[in-house]
Amino acid sequence: MSNQFVAKSRRLRSTLYSSRIEKQGVTSYTIYNHMLLPAGFEDSLEDTYNHLKNHVQVWDVAAERQIEIKGKDSYKLVQLMTCRDLSEAKNGKCYYSPIIDEKGGMINDPVILKFNQEKWWISIADSDVMLFAKGLAIGKNFDVTISEPDVNIMAVQGPKAFNLLEKIFGKEILDLKFYNFKYFNFRDSKHLIARSGWSKQGGVEIYVEDSKSGLELYDLLFEAGKEYNVKPGCPHLIERIEGALLSYGNDMDINDNPFECGLGKFVHIDSNIEFLGKDNLIKIKESGIEKKLMGVKINLDQINLRSAINLTVDNKIIGEIRSAVFSPTFNKVLGIAMINKGYFEVGQEFDIIVNQKKYKGEICPLPFI
Numbered sequence: 001m002s003n004q005f006v007a008k009s010r011r012l013r014s015t016l017y018s019s020r021i022e023k024q025g026v027t028s029y030t031i032y033n034h035m036l037l038p039a040g041f042e043d044s045l046e047d048t049y050n051h052l053k054n055h056v057q058v059w060d061v062a063a064e065r066q067i068e069i070k071g072k073d074s075y076k077l078v079q080l081m082t083c084r085d086l087s088e089a090k091n092g093k094c095y096y097s098p099i100i101d102e103k104g105g106m107i108n109d110p111v112i113l114k115f116n117q118e119k120w121w122i123s124i125a126d127s128d129v130m131l132f133a134k135g136l137a138i139g140k141n142f143d144v145t146i147s148e149p150d151v152n153i154m155a156v157q158g159p160k161a162f163n164l165l166e167k168i169f170g171k172e173i174l175d176l177k178f179y180n181f182k183y184f185n186f187r188d189s190k191h192l193i194a195r196s197g198w199s200k201q202g203g204v205e206i207y208v209e210d211s212k213s214g215l216e217l218y219d220l221l222f223e224a225g226k227e228y229n230v231k232p233g234c235p236h237l238i239e240r241i242e243g244a245l246l247s248y249g250n251d252m253d254i255n256d257n258p259f260e261c262g263l264g265k266f267v268h269i270d271s272n273i274e275f276l277g278k279d280n281l282i283k284i285k286e287s288g289i290e291k292k293l294m295g296v297k298i299n300l301d302q303i304n305l306r307s308a309i310n311l312t313v314d315n316k317i318i319g320e321i322r323s324a325v326f327s328p329t330f331n332k333v334l335g336i337a338m339i340n341k342g343y344f345e346v347g348q349e350f351d352i353i354v355n356q357k358k359y360k361g362e363i364c365p366l367p368f369i
């Protein structure tokens, strides 16, 4: 086996924190929104998993880029892109919202932040939402300005996150509710902080706009966090699969609709809002879905998935596994799989071939934990 390196360049953007995490021992990256997203540090996957579940980590998730929509028609454009009803959305709140195309296919699954009716941020997963937004705005002649401001998110995640945050921001941070955001003072600057993050362990995301102050804050989190055993980290494959946090491009893409992805509660076809793909989603709801994302458990102690692998029953393909990892908690491989109609039943057994060997698995509900 040989190791390859990704050649960095301007096009493959570094983040505000890249130089920091490279001193702190980042060992691998993935590419997300044309930007570096750390994928591993020196400790093993199992050690970083236990650490995340017991302590606190600071993550460079600057690759979760912000698409800013400003101007008179901002709400109209944001609503046109998502099937989640944002007509009653409140200022200072975050909304996990599927963005879909005219057929109802998933374009992205961002967190949308509403500042006010004329300013929104779409905190995107890995696809070029800005181009899609610009195309729609031009076609519809909307009065909006669309940009990607250089906002660098750092996430503070883990059960001790708020102990650490209270030390820096005071008791006020404890009052921040889930999926709400607010500006908090730090020295002579302020930072937008949301109670959110791509883990189930709790914490916040700090949207850094003032780079100089953001780096000071980054350093202070590690200094003040020593007593809580703070470490650098990154979105964690085991933890996110157990919690069924979906990864766009891995678990779903433009060929899947939000019903198939288990995101039906964010599809508001009964409201009178206008969004792309509405008619198609109404039809899909009536006729029922052809496939569905489900959990799978496999009696196997290791897996390294690079592409989807078929699942079979009596040699007939019944679906494909799209993400997978060995879970020390379940002592099995857990996966997220798209299962075909007729087979998406809990308890359904299947075969899978990994490294030329056949293993047995079983379909189960999501999330695992």
Ligand code: THG
Pocket (backbone or CB within 6 Å): 064, 095, 096, 109, 110, 111, 123, 124, 125, 126, 153, 179, 196, 197, 198, 199, 205, 244, 245, 246
């Ligand atoms: N934070 C921010 N931006 C992001 C992500 C994030 N952009 C990219 C990516 N992550 C978007 N995808 C997801 C997927 C799942 C969740 C958030 C973003 C998520 N879901 C919660 C859950 O399932 O518990 C809550 C969803 C809800 O019910 O509203 O957190 O992480 N800024």
